[in-house]
Structure formats: C-alpha cells, structure tokens
Amino acid sequence: MTPPLTRAAGGRPAAPVRMLHLGLGGFFRAHQAWYTEHAPDASRWGIAAFSGRSTGLVTRLAAQGGVYTLVTRGADGDAFEVIGSVTAVHGGGEHGEWLAYWRRPELAVVTLTVTEAGYSGVPATRGPGPGTGLVAGTVAGTVAGTVAGTVAGTVAGRLAAGLAARRLAGGGPVAIVSCDNLPGNGELTRRMVDEVAHAAGLRLADASYVTTMVDRITPYPAPEDAGLVAGATGRADAAPVVTEPYSEWVLCGDFPAGRPRWDDAGARFVADAAPYEERKLWLLNGGHSLLAYAGTLRGHTTVAEAVADPACRAWLAQWWAEASRHLAFPEPELAAYRNALLDRFANPRIRHTLAKIAEHGSRKLPVRILPVLRAERARGTLPAGAIRVLAAWLLHLRQAAPARDAAAPDASGPLPDAARAVSFGLDPALAADPALIHAVTRQARELARGY
Numbered sequence: 001m002t003p004p005l006t007r008a009a010g011g012r013p014a015a016p017v018r019m020l021h022l023g024l025g026g027f028f029r030a031h032q033a034w035y036t037e038h039a040p041d042a043s044r045w046g047i048a049a050f051s052g053r054s055t056g057l058v059t060r061l062a063a064q065g066g067v068y069t070l071v072t073r074g075a076d077g078d079a080f081e082v083i084g085s086v087t088a089v090h091g092g093g094e095h096g097e098w099l100a101y102w103r104r105p106e107l108a109v110v111t112l113t114v115t116e117a118g119y120s121g122v123p124a125t126r127g128p129g130p131g132t133g134l135v136a137g138t139v140a141g142t143v144a145g146t147v148a149g150t151v152a153g154t155v156a157g158r159l160a161a162g163l164a165a166r167r168l169a170g171g172g173p174v175a176i177v178s179c180d181n182l183p184g185n186g187e188l189t190r191r192m193v194d195e196v197a198h199a200a201g202l203r204l205a206d207a208s209y210v211t212t213m214v215d216r217i218t219p220y221p222a223p224e225d226a227g228l229v230a231g232a233t234g235r236a237d238a239a240p241v242v243t244e245p246y247s248e249w250v251l252c253g254d255f256p257a258g259r260p261r262w263d264d265a266g267a268r269f270v271a272d273a274a275p276y277e278e279r280k281l282w283l284l285n286g287g288h289s290l291l292a293y294a295g296t297l298r299g300h301t302t303v304a305e306a307v308a309d310p311a312c313r314a315w316l317a318q319w320w321a322e323a324s325r326h327l328a329f330p331e332p333e334l335a336a337y338r339n340a341l342l343d344r345f346a347n348p349r350i351r352h353t354l355a356k357i358a359e360h361g362s363r364k365l366p367v368r369i370l371p372v373l374r375a376e377r378a379r380g381t382l383p384a385g386a387i388r389v390l391a392a393w394l395l396h397l398r399q400a401a402p403a404r405d406a407a408a409p410d411a412s413g414p415l416p417d418a419a420r421a422v423s424f425g426l427d428p429a430l431a432a433d434p435a436l437i438h439a440v441t442r443q444a445r446e447l448a449r450g451y
C-alpha cells in the first residue's frame, strides 16, 4: 500500500501562523501558498487557511497536516513538489477559530481568493464608487452576531468581524490582500468592509488594503490527479493541485506588520498595479471568456481544444488587437505577452474546462470586456471582437440549463430584445446604443447559424 503524505513523511516542519487565508481552493494552493513556500524566510511564515463553506478539502488536508503535492504541468511533462506553507486548515463555519487568529498580535497578512461572487453587491469599478448595496439590516445583524461568536455569511462580514475582534484585543494593523480577478481589488475590499462595519456600528483595527494582479492557470482538480501523484511520488496524497509552470504576482500596497520575502520568489511590488491588472484581465481573462462562450458554440470543451481551432484563434487575435490598443505597454512587449499566452492556452496537458470559465459571466464581462468596448465606442468604432463575446454570451445564456447566471432570464424572447435586455443588465448605456445592439444581434445570429 502507498504510504500517506504527512508533514513528518514527505513534508517539512510547520511554520508559526502569521497569515490567514479565506477561500481554500486550488488557486490559493498553487499561487500564494507556493510563493510563501519559495520565500527564503518560509520557516517564519505559516498560513491558517479557511474554506468558504465546504469541509471536504479541509478534512483531507487536515489528515495530512496541511501539506499537499503541487503538480506543475508543462506541455512536455510534470514536476512534483510538496508544499508545506499551510500550517492549519479550517472550515468556513469555524468562526471562533477565525476570530482567535485575528486576535493574535503576530498576525500580519490576510489573503483572499473568494471568487468574483465573494464581492457581490460591490460594483467592480475603480475609485470610491457608488454605495455597495451591502448595507442591509440582515448583514449588519450578522456581523454584530459574528463578533459574539455566531455565523457570518459574507466575505465583508467575516473581515469586518475579524478586524473588530482585533481592535478589541488591542492588535496592530494588518495587510489585507485580495487575490481575485477584479480590478482595484484592494480598494474594492476596503469599500465593502467599511460599509458593513459602518452599518453594524463596528470599530475596526487598522488595515492596509493591498491591490494585486494574480496569474497562474489552475484548473479545478480532476479525480485522476491523486492516482497520478501516488504513482510518481510514492506517497498517497488526497488533495493534490495541478497548475501550469507560468506564475505572476504583482502587488501594490503596504504591509504594516511585515510579510514573507515573496519578491525573492518572483513577486513584484509596484507603485500602480492598474496597467498589469488591465493587461491580464483583458488579454488572458477576456480571451478565456471569449473561448468559453464562442468556443463552446463550436463544440469545444477545453481552452486547449478551442485555441487549436483556427476560427477561435482568429477571433482571439481580433479581440486581442482591440484590447491591446488601450493597454499602457509598448506593442513589442504586448506581442510577446500575447505569444506567451497562446502557448499557455495551447498547453494540451492542462485540462481547463470552458464550462467552469463560463460561470458568472455577468460578474466577469464588466471587468474583462466592457472597458475595451466602451473605449472603442468612444472612438466611434464597433469592435467586432468584443461584440462577439457579448453575442456568444447571450447565446450561452439562452441555452444554459440550468441557468447559472443572474442574467439568464433577460436572455429569453426575440433576439434583439434579449440583446438589449442583457446589455442593459451589464450597463444601461450599452442598451441605449442602437448600433451596438444591432451589431450584437447580428453577430449572435451568425454564431447561432454556425460558421
């Protein structure tokens, strides 16, 4: 029988907890935990990671002391590495433990990967922005209850409760680091926490909200991963993660209580993360969304399959040309970025499903596609690449069963009406642009007929 992977057998000694993480998924374990593992001071920086709600992964990881195998999957083979930076794992319902970590004076950094949905109600725009809509009596009541030790349902509520508990315990400032695919994610997090705290009348410990651009394609784990790891490493791991070789982390903000030396592991600290966020969100994530909707219409199920199709590649090139016009990088640098991206998308050994990427389009398209669409409309053009994404999404919403997106009800009925209603849901100004709605409708008809 294959012996199990444990901290004592195959791992390394656990580091003291000085970091908290919310959103114990695959990406956190392939990215932030990996950078921490590779920092030269890793032995001083342990992470306590909490799931959103589920406990399956928590149970499996806890049984092996938090360690797991990271499989780095290149086009020509796999590399296996045991990651030991996660010292403790908890289910999202363990609120007493959550608050106890916040009260520890040595806590310095809190990271988040809670998906776009974790920021629901907060418009994903830069700057102070309008009200977040999170201020409801129920939310305020929940936060107040959490401080007393009961259940908090939202990301903002959990953070506010933690900061309130820290203030009561006399703890110093911490850094809160959002690692989700949203522009200005640090400021966004600050707004939602402040609004909830204000509504609940909570006084919070000081926090620095760090904005980051994160990048490492990490598909949802597949059932066969565990067997593959056991065969290659001789250890039975119930919770391995498969990721691509490429990795990038750009951070902007202060760490008042210190941080691991992530820069020595390849992370970059910059004065303004916005250009990096835009490049990644528009070219990579926007490209993903295009393939997720238009590639699926052509019968593909993974990113690699879709980019092997000349029609999809041409659509991608068209979208990238439009987006690149509005990015703050020299064209040769963008060309190199796009070429590298094409190789990453084409990695045939990474099984990244289009169905997973297609989820929650109404949260994703506003940050991945709309800034480019608006900039193109402002210069009087009808950008075919961006319009194709909207048209393919519209068809996806009309076909998806069961509907997984809040916009699905708007997508029924005659196509022009559906195009207008779905566009209105993204941004009322789009629905008031007849040339655009006409172009989306025409493109949807063409896509529906098939190429």
Ligand SMILES: NC(=O)c1ccc[n+]([C@@H]2O[C@H](COP(=O)([O-])OP(=O)(O)OC[C@H]3O[C@@H](n4cnc5c(N)ncnc54)[C@H](O)[C@@H]3O)[C@@H](O)[C@H]2O)c1
Binding pocket: 022, 023, 024, 025, 026, 027, 028, 050, 051, 052, 053, 054, 113, 114, 115, 116, 117, 118, 154, 155, 179, 180, 181, 182, 214, 215, 216, 217, 218, 219, 220
């Ligand atoms: N997977 C990638 O390639 C990748 C790359 C860059 C960034 N990201 C970011 O990381 C996020 C997570 O990706 P993943 O692949 O780990 O997904 P995943 O589905 O494996 O994990 C998501 C985690 O977030 C938690 N979560 C979801 N909603 C929550 C909520 N409302 N409150 C608290 N926790 C919540 C879940 O419980 C789970 O632990 C993405 O949505 C994206 O924003 C992912």
Ligand SMILES: O=P(O)(O)OC[C@@H](O)[C@@H](O)[C@H](O)[C@H](O)CO
Binding pocket: 115, 116, 181, 214, 215, 216, 217, 218, 284, 285, 288, 289, 356, 357
């Ligand atoms: O994780 P999501 O759902 O926000 O988006 C799906 C993909 O576009 C995304 O996960 C990318 O693979 C990732 O952002 C690459 O760094």
